[in-house]
Amino acid sequence: MNKDIPASSTRAIEARGLEKSFGEHRALRGIDLKVNQNESLVIFGPNGAGKTTLLKIMSTLVKPSAGSVWLDGIDIRDKSVQIRHKISLVSHQTFLYDNLTVFENLKFYGKMYDVADLEQRIREVIAWVQLESRLHDRVGTLSRGLQQRASIARAVLHNPSILFLDEPDVGLDPHASVMVRDILGSINSGSRTVVMTTHNLERGLELGDSIVILDRGKIVYQSPRNAISEANFRQIYDRYTETGR
Amino acid sequence: MNKTFTKIFAIFWKDMLTELRTKEIIVSVLVFALLVLVVFGFTFGAGLEITEMVAPGILWVALTFGGVIGLNRIFAVEKENSRLEGLMLCPVDRAVIYWGKLAGSFTFMLAVAFVITPIFLALFNLPVFLPRLALIIILATLGFAAVGTLFSALAVNTRARDIMLPVLFLPVVVPVIVSAVKATGPVLAGGPWGDMLTWLQILIAFDIIYLVAATLVFEFVVEE
Numbered sequence: 001m002n003k004d005i006p007a008s009s010t011r012a013i014e015a016r017g018l019e020k021s022f023g024e025h026r027a028l029r030g031i032d033l034k035v036n037q038n039e040s041l042v043i044f045g046p047n048g049a050g051k052t053t054l055l056k057i058m059s060t061l062v063k064p065s066a067g068s069v070w071l072d073g074i075d076i077r078d079k080s081v082q083i084r085h086k087i088s089l090v091s092h093q094t095f096l097y098d099n100l101t102v103f104e105n106l107k108f109y110g111k112m113y114d115v116a117d118l119e120q121r122i123r124e125v126i127a128w129v130q131l132e133s134r135l136h137d138r139v140g141t142l143s144r145g146l147q148q149r150a151s152i153a154r155a156v157l158h159n160p161s162i163l164f165l166d167e168p169d170v171g172l173d174p175h176a177s178v179m180v181r182d183i184l185g186s187i188n189s190g191s192r193t194v195v196m197t198t199h200n201l202e203r204g205l206e207l208g209d210s211i212v213i214l215d216r217g218k219i220v221y222q223s224p225r226n227a228i229s230e231a232n233f234r235q236i237y238d239r240y241t242e243t244g245r
Numbered sequence: 246m247n248k249t250f251t252k253i254f255a256i257f258w259k260d261m262l263t264e265l266r267t268k269e270i271i272v273s274v275l276v277f278a279l280l281v282l283v284v285f286g287f288t289f290g291a292g293l294e295i296t297e298m299v300a301p302g303i304l305w306v307a308l309t310f311g312g313v314i315g316l317n318r319i320f321a322v323e324k325e326n327s328r329l330e331g332l333m334l335c336p337v338d339r340a341v342i343y344w345g346k347l348a349g350s351f352t353f354m355l356a357v358a359f360v361i362t363p364i365f366l367a368l369f370n371l372p373v374f375l376p377r378l379a380l381i382i383i384l385a386t387l388g389f390a391a392v393g394t395l396f397s398a399l400a401v402n403t404r405a406r407d408i409m410l411p412v413l414f415l416p417v418v419v420p421v422i423v424s425a426v427k428a429t430g431p432v433l434a435g436g437p438w439g440d441m442l443t444w445l446q447i448l449i450a451f452d453i454i455y456l457v458a459a460t461l462v463f464e465f466v467v468e469e
Contacts, residue, residue: 061333063468084336095331097259097322099266104259111255112335114248154331 011073012037012162012193013058018067020053020217027053029217031067035210040194042208042225044201046241050217051197052166058195059089059164071162085113088160090184092170094151098140102131102150105139106157113158125153129183145176152183163187165196169203181206201237205230215241252337256345257352263322264353270315274357278311282361286368296369301429304365305422308382309389311361312354313411316393319350320401329401329467339464343394347459350397351390358382369433377432377441384448385425391455392417399466421455424448 011034018031027050035041045051056062058069060080069076076083096105103122110118126135129149139147148168155163168184169177181203187194198204205211211228213221213236220240228236264270285303289295323329323346332342362382366373393414400409424447431440 059334061330081336081338084334087334089330089334091327091330093327093330095326095328095334097263097328098326099263100259104262108255108259109331109335112252112332112337114336 010037011035012039012071013041013195014070015054015058016068018054018057018069019065020050020057020062021065027217028057028064031214031217031219033212033219035193035195038191038193039209040196040207041210041212042204043195043197043212043214044199044204044237044241045197045214046199048216049214049241051214054214055089055164055166055195055197059087060084061089085158086160087162087164088155088158089164089166090148090152090155090168091166092148092168094139094147094154096139096147096150096154099138101136101138102126102142102153103135105150106154109154110157115158121157122153125157128156128186129153143176145172145179148172148176148180149183152180152187156187160192162193162195165194165198167197167199169198169200201233202230205233213237213240249337249341252335252341253345253348256332256342257348260319260322260346260349261352264349270318270353271356273318274311274315274353275360277314278307278357278361279364281307281310282365282368296371297430297434300365300369300371300433301426304362304429305385305426307361307365308354308358308386309415309418309422311357312386312389312393313414315353315357316350316389316397316414317400317407317410319346319394319397321397321406324401333467339467340460342467343398343460343463346398347390347394350394351387354386354390354393355383358386371433375432377438378429381425381428381432381441381445381448384445384452385421388421388448388452388455389418391452391459392421395459395463395466398463420451421448424451 013033013035015031015033018028019026020028031054043051043054053062057064060076060083071083072086074083100108106122107118110122115121126132129152131146131149131153134142134146139150142150165184169180172180185207194207196204196207205225208225210224211222212219221236282303289299320329323332362378363373366375396410396413400406400413403409424444428441428444428448
């Protein structure tokens with residue numbers, strides 16, 4: 001049975017009835033989500049709300065207990081290898097190898113993704129994250145902020161059409177955080193679909209076209225960004241999450 | 246097909262480069278295996294009778310237990326910094342990851358074996374050039390690496406991974422250890438090919454079984 005959604009859909013991501021349990025704990029309880037092509041969605045929620053689990057399922061890292069996810073109209077359970085060419089994930093973990101240089105790390109991932117004209121592409125992404133001078137330094141010698149920039153370079157190396165960002169600024173000092181935010185802001189220039197989870201309400205609002213609040217594995221609030229004012233979003237967040245109870 | 250080999254080689258090369266810089270696996274395995282050899286060497290001496298009785302066992306105890314230490318590190322490096330997730334995000338079958346890691350663990354264990362074995366032969370006053378022993382070592386190491394890579398991936402997600410790996414690994418590789426010991430005996434005693442042939446065939450059979458089974462189940466071991 002073909003479980004793909006018609007390709008004519010402008011939807012980059014569609015999740016229906018998504019559930020995930022870890023033993024007795026229900027991390028996700030029936031998530032329905034739609035993200036259009038080239039749109040950016042920001043998912044807010046307290047710790048343990050299920051944000052990371054949701055992102056891991058959408059990025060094929062974890063299988064859902066129930067429900068389905070389609071990326072670009074393709075069911076991720078059926079064609080996960082094909083889907084992984086189109087997606088990437090930036091997390092607070094860099095996925096980089098400390099004892100390899102930035103260049104060696106990018107070359108490794110580039111080969112895994114069949115990136116054409118790899119060395120030229122590495123130069124492009126490294127220039128974009130402004131790491132040219134550290135290209136041949138071992139990742140372990142870089143500061144946390146520089147490592148995260150290298151991680152962003154890794155994530156966009158194969159030019160994914162869908163990018164998942166799982167709290168990408170966690171553990172960064174304010175300067176590095178601003179730098180990473182600027183880079184992520186330029187990712188979200190309308191040419192790819194971005195889904196980001198964050199605790200940081202202000203930064204999340206800056207990047208999102210639409211907003212979702214997740215609490216205890218459920219979507220408790222959903223809205224286009226332009227329907228929310230920055231001033232009242234804190235109240236909305238508190239009202240809909242445990243913080244507000 | 247070429248792309249698959251390129252990716253397997255990329256994982257292998259990444260592991261080689263990391264190991265060349267850290268020497269974590271090679272040094273720890275080498276030191277442990279050398280210690281075992283030296284302790285047993287002093288305990289049993291180098292008499293001909295003793296050599297025939299215990300030498301094959303000593304060699305394989307050193308290589309097997311040394312190998313366990315190395316295998317523990319094979320996937321531990323991927324667990325740090327969630328690198329395994331980075332690998333799992335790559336657009337490749339899980340089997341490609343298994344074969345890439347297998348190539349690395351096989352090479353590390355083989356490198357250690359080819360350093361340890363001449364020392365072992367010299368310690369027990371045996372001829373250092375034994376091509377038939379090299380064949381046994383290659384086949385047995387392949388079996389160890391095939392099972393060890395799989396269980397290393399399994400154990401890395403457990404809290405007591407240092408204990409879990411030997412508990413899982415050693416019972417399963419008993420046929421390989423026994424075959425290797427039995428095939429090594431006639432080689433050290435200068436016996437004919439025929440004396441070791443059956444054990445070599447068993448080693449080859451187990452290598453094939455382990456490689457096929459591990460390739461098939463690896464996906465279920467690493468998927469959450």
